[in-house]
Amino acid sequence: MANIITRHIPNTITCCNLISGCVAIMAAIYGDLKLAMLFIVVGAVFDFFDGMAARLLHVSSPIGKELDSLADVITFGLAPSVMLFQELSILEYPFGSIYRWQFSGVVPYVAFLMAAFSALRLAKFNVDERQATSFIGLPTPANALFWGSLLLGLDRQMQALNWAPLALIGLMLLSCWLLVAELPMFALKFKQWGWKGNEIKYIFVLSCIPLLIIFKVLAFAIIIAWYVVLSIYVNATKKQ
Numbered sequence: 001m002a003n004i005i006t007r008h009i010p011n012t013i014t015c016c017n018l019i020s021g022c023v024a025i026m027a028a029i030y031g032d033l034k035l036a037m038l039f040i041v042v043g044a045v046f047d048f049f050d051g052m053a054a055r056l057l058h059v060s061s062p063i064g065k066e067l068d069s070l071a072d073v074i075t076f077g078l079a080p081s082v083m084l085f086q087e088l089s090i091l092e093y094p095f096g097s098i099y100r101w102q103f104s105g106v107v108p109y110v111a112f113l114m115a116a117f118s119a120l121r122l123a124k125f126n127v128d129e130r131q132a133t134s135f136i137g138l139p140t141p142a143n144a145l146f147w148g149s150l151l152l153g154l155d156r157q158m159q160a161l162n163w164a165p166l167a168l169i170g171l172m173l174l175s176c177w178l179l180v181a182e183l184p185m186f187a188l189k190f191k192q193w194g195w196k197g198n199e200i201k202y203i204f205v206l207s208c209i210p211l212l213i214i215f216k217v218l219a220f221a222i223i224i225a226w227y228v229v230l231s232i233y234v235n236a237t238k239k240q
Contacts, residue, residue: 010051010053010059011063011064011067013050013053014071017043017046018043018067018075020040020075021039021040021071023035024037024079025078027039028082028086034152036083037149037152040079040145041145043071043079044075047068050064050068069123069126073118073119073122075144076118077114077115077118077140077144081113081114082111083148087168088168090159091164091165091168092165093165094162110169113172113176114179117179117180118179120180121140121179121180122140135184135186137179137185138183138185138224143175143178143179145224146221146224146225147175148220149218150171152217152218153221183232184235185228186201188201200233200234204226204227207226211226
């Protein structure tokens with residue numbers, strides 16, 4: 001009986017991730033970006049612990065891996081896409097009033113490209129064995145936290161700018177590319193706790209503390225952007 005329960009613990013945690021994503025989607029549909037962001041964060045916590053539970057309990061399975069990807073598509077692909085869709089639906093567009101309603105009724109649907117690229121990333125890298133100690137491309141949880149933080153933290157500012165939709169769409173296309181790009185990104189995994197060999201990781205972690213204190217909710221977006229910049233720097237210095 002104990003073995004049966006133990007075997008299902010990681011998948012149960014993964015399902016909690018999926019349910020968190022569903023709640024985030026419904027919150028976004030009703031325009032509650034704060035609640036949507038909260039449940040994306042909750043989903044990210046479950047996503048962290050399901051893999052840890054599987055390793056600790058030695059019950060990893062192909063079904064668990066597939067279920068994890070399905071949950072990630074919901075929580076970290078569709079949920080932030082719905083948040084972006086809602087934001088693009090209420091923003092003012094830099095066009096004449098005669099055509100504005102046409103753009104606001106059609107353009108927001110481009111947000112779901114992000115959900116498609118999130119699914120493509122998960123499918124592509126599920127069969128990639130190069131990510132044992134690092135990531136290739138932007139992880140879907142990081143992308144979701146970036147968008148949740150950005151949309152929630154700059155909501156009022158974006159509503160005051162009529163070019164905000166164009167900036168958001170451009171940024172969304174960039175994040176879609178980062179999701180599937182062949183761009184190595186460092187992982188926060190420490191083989192040893194010394195400074196040598198972990199310089200970038202310690203710099204990143206220590207720099208996150210003041211960012212969280214100063215920028216609060218928006219800090220997540222800044223931290224993810226900083227993570228991408230540091231990863232590009234690390235790759236550039238390695239090639240020299």
